[in-house]
Amino acid sequence: MSAVTLDEQAAPARADRSRRTPSDALVAGTSHTMLIIWSVIVIVPFCWVLLSSFKTSKEILSSPFTLPAEWSFDNYVSAWTKAGIGTYFFNTVIVVGTALVLVMLLGAMCAYVLARFEFFGRNFIYYSMLGGLTFPVFLVIVPLFFVLQGFGLLNTLPGLILTYVAYALPFTVFFLYAFFKTLPDDVYEAAMMDGAGEWRTFFRIMLPMAAPGMAGVAIFNFLGLWNQFLLPVALNTDRKNYVLTQGMASFSSQAGYNVDFGALFAGVVLTVLPVLVVYLIFQRRIAGTVSTGTFR
Amino acid sequence: MSASVTDATTAGGLPEANPWGAPPRRRRRKLTFDRALFMAVFLGLPVAVFVIFVVIPIGQALFYSLTDWSGFSPVMNVVGLDNYVKLLNDETFLKALRNNALLTLVVPLVTLAAALAIAVVVTTAGPSTGQVRGLNGSGFYRVVSFFPYAVPAIVIGLLWAQVYDPAAGLFNGILTGLGLDGFKDYAWLGEVRAAMPASMFVMIWASIGFYTVLFVAAIKGIPAEIYEAARIDGAGRFRTAISITLPSIRDNVQTAYIYLGILTLDAYVFMAALNPGGGPANSTLTMSQHLMNTAFKKGQFGYATSMGVVLALVTLLFAALIFAIFYFAGGRDKKGEVAR
Numbered sequence: 043m044s045a046v047t048l049d050e051q052a053a054p055a056r057a058d059r060s061r062r063t064p065s066d067a068l069v070a071g072t073s074h075t076m077l078i079i080w081s082v083i084v085i086v087p088f089c090w091v092l093l094s095s096f097k098t099s100k101e102i103l104s105s106p107f108t109l110p111a112e113w114s115f116d117n118y119v120s121a122w123t124k125a126g127i128g129t130y131f132f133n134t135v136i137v138v139g140t141a142l143v144l145v146m147l148l149g150a151m152c153a154y155v156l157a158r159f160e161f162f163g164r165n166f167i168y169y170s171m172l173g174g175l176t177f178p179v180f181l182v183i184v185p186l187f188f189v190l191q192g193f194g195l196l197n198t199l200p201g202l203i204l205t206y207v208a209y210a211l212p213f214t215v216f217f218l219y220a221f222f223k224t225l226p227d228d229v230y231e232a233a234m235m236d237g238a239g240e241w242r243t244f245f246r247i248m249l250p251m252a253a254p255g256m257a258g259v260a261i262f263n264f265l266g267l268w269n270q271f272l273l274p275v276a277l278n279t280d281r282k283n284y285v286l287t288q289g290m291a292s293f294s295s296q297a298g299y300n301v302d303f304g305a306l307f308a309g310v311v312l313t314v315l316p317v318l319v320v321y322l323i324f325q326r327r328i329a330g331t332v333s334t335g336t337f338r
Numbered sequence: 339m340s341a342s343v344t345d346a347t348t349a350g351g352l353p354e355a356n357p358w359g360a361p362p363r364r365r366r367r368k369l370t371f372d373r374a375l376f377m378a379v380f381l382g383l384p385v386a387v388f389v390i391f392v393v394i395p396i397g398q399a400l401f402y403s404l405t406d407w408s409g410f411s412p413v414m415n416v417v418g419l420d421n422y423v424k425l426l427n428d429e430t431f432l433k434a435l436r437n438n439a440l441l442t443l444v445v446p447l448v449t450l451a452a453a454l455a456i457a458v459v460v461t462t463a464g465p466s467t468g469q470v471r472g473l474n475g476s477g478f479y480r481v482v483s484f485f486p487y488a489v490p491a492i493v494i495g496l497l498w499a500q501v502y503d504p505a506a507g508l509f510n511g512i513l514t515g516l517g518l519d520g521f522k523d524y525a526w527l528g529e530v531r532a533a534m535p536a537s538m539f540v541m542i543w544a545s546i547g548f549y550t551v552l553f554v555a556a557i558k559g560i561p562a563e564i565y566e567a568a569r570i571d572g573a574g575r576f577r578t579a580i581s582i583t584l585p586s587i588r589d590n591v592q593t594a595y596i597y598l599g600i601l602t603l604d605a606y607v608f609m610a611a612l613n614p615g616g617g618p619a620n621s622t623l624t625m626s627q628h629l630m631n632t633a634f635k636k637g638q639f640g641y642a643t644s645m646g647v648v649l650a651l652v653t654l655l656f657a658a659l660i661f662a663i664f665y666f667a668g669g670r671d672k673k674g675e676v677a678r
Contacts, residue, residue, distance in 0.1 A: 063465075063466060065466065066464075066465045066466055069463055069575060070463070070464075070465075070473060070474075073459045073463055073473050074473065074475075076459075077456065077459065077460075077473070077479045080456070080479070080483070080546075081478075081479060081482045081483075083543070084482050084483065084485055084486065084543070084547075085482060085485075086508070087497055087498070087501050087508065088485070088497075090501070090508045091497055091500070094500075102506055103505065103506045104506075105506075105511070107511055107515070148383055148384040148387065149384065151379075151380040151381075151383065151384060152380065152381060152384035152385065154380065155377055155380045155381045156381075159377060161377070167381070167385060170388075170393070171388065174388065174392050174393075176600065176653070176654075176657065177392075177396060177650060177653075178600070178603070178604055178626075178646070178649050178650055178653055179604075180604065180606070180625075180626050180629055180630075180645075180646050180649055181396060181399050181643070181646035181647060181649060181650045182392065182395035182396055182398075182399055182646070183629075183630075183633070183646070184399065184402065184409070184633050184639050184642055184643050184646070185394075185395035185396075185398035185399050185402060185643070186391065186395045188398075189390065189391065189394065189395055189398075204387065204391065205391055207387055208387050208388055208390070208391030208392050209391070209392065211384060211387065211388055211392075212388070212392075215384070239372050239376075240372060240373050240376040241372075241376055244376075244380075265487070265488060268490065269489075269490040269491060269492075271490065271491065271492045271606075271607045271610075272606060272607065276630075276634070286490070287490045287492045287493070288492075290490075290492060290493055290496060291492050291496070291610065291611065294496050294499075294611075295614060303500075303506075306496070306500075307500070310493055310496060310497055313489075313490060313493050314488075314489050314490075314493060317488045317489065317490075318485070318488055318489070320488070321484070321485075321487075321488035322481075325481055325484065
């Protein structure tokens, strides 16, 4: 019993039930009521979108509550093909996937050296990265446009990937720094003794040992990169290179009052679903990661 | 999935749970060629990416903000602080600044208060006998609350823009369904009085879950003995929350406040989805939206970057202010621990 227990479904809960006081019941009743109301406020909009995604635009405009006359996937087909959600989805997977691998690798490398080696300027680099964490991206968006243009990377996926990596790097380094700091020196010494070089030690020993931390940070980076909006909007204006978030934004605004509402709702579902699935699978690990690094 | 909500904090193998106990020692090692090459590559690559895409643009931004550069012509005159003087007289920018200030005042306060309340209830508001624990079914509330965080902010904005839709939206549908016919065609995002509160609600709705999970994790770190001692001394649940839980996770609340404040000072994504044009009579226009318009629509890059600099300064000022408030509100006894 070292910490407040969250295992509300755990067996001991049953045993106490008979000894509940009236105030317990009151607190529990009020809390449950509030929390259920809150849950409804969170869930209902999602359900409404899901329901609407099967309706025709005419049905949507006539009443927000009626069930669709027939459950058809036409909206999904037209969102995927006509509105280009399919292409945007594909772009997003490539950009986020590549950026994620790169930022995890570069972040781990950087954090490892910063955490485990003594050298001149170590603290300076570390605190500069921390500073990069708090600076608003808006300050740099204009110069960044021209930096990418200078490299010929403006409006290209590689350009977007590199920018994603650069802006996810401080967060990654910050998190993994704490992790590599706690790895024991003895293991390192032993590896050196056995004749493994620095490279081998890192890739074969240190990196696998940091795997739990890497997984948590990767989940957060995935959510962050998947949701990224400002960078692509400013730096990736070629329609065929659009990522999902900007595709959705332009989809809803381009048609003005003639928006194909059904397809818009279907697009929202298509954007939300993969991330919700990832979240539901990894939600426990997310809860664990949040408590790490940043707040200690 | 909530059948066995295990303690994720310890299961994840986190830094605090260092299985080897003693802190590692770092020592200066002999610099061989192999080691020098290793460090050069391992440090050089990430730092190069960081410098090229983050540090250099920040430096350039500071310079551009002192010029009258349009962005697409080679003509660029250094005009000193003219841009900043112009900003002080830019009614639209000042309106945006006030909107941002309002957002930063209201959104973090409401979000964090609600997140704290939920976190306290799901961790410590269980029965007053036996182990100190949360409400039954709290895993469900935690998971549901977090949902919106997994959805891109722009999509949340689009979703709520539809919910608020005057004619076919869910919100007015519910209100008229309840017999409030006055809301039949009420444009929540189109009325000066309603647009800002409606937008704030969306931001709060989107953020509560993340901070709830955060505070739950922090509360789980508090030793249960403290709660049991308080209970023996006769402290009720409310008293315990105020006197024990809150002070124990004060640093987390402070950091969360700063994070969320930075988010609301930006607020671009939500506002771009809800009110692309800045809302009725600019009632929801933010500095970031004005910046983007000035840079990419009007082609006044120099002027736009000076707005970016002001935004950065306001952000730093805000962070300093929060540090100061938390410092004077009881942090003095913990000198050195307060700031990272």
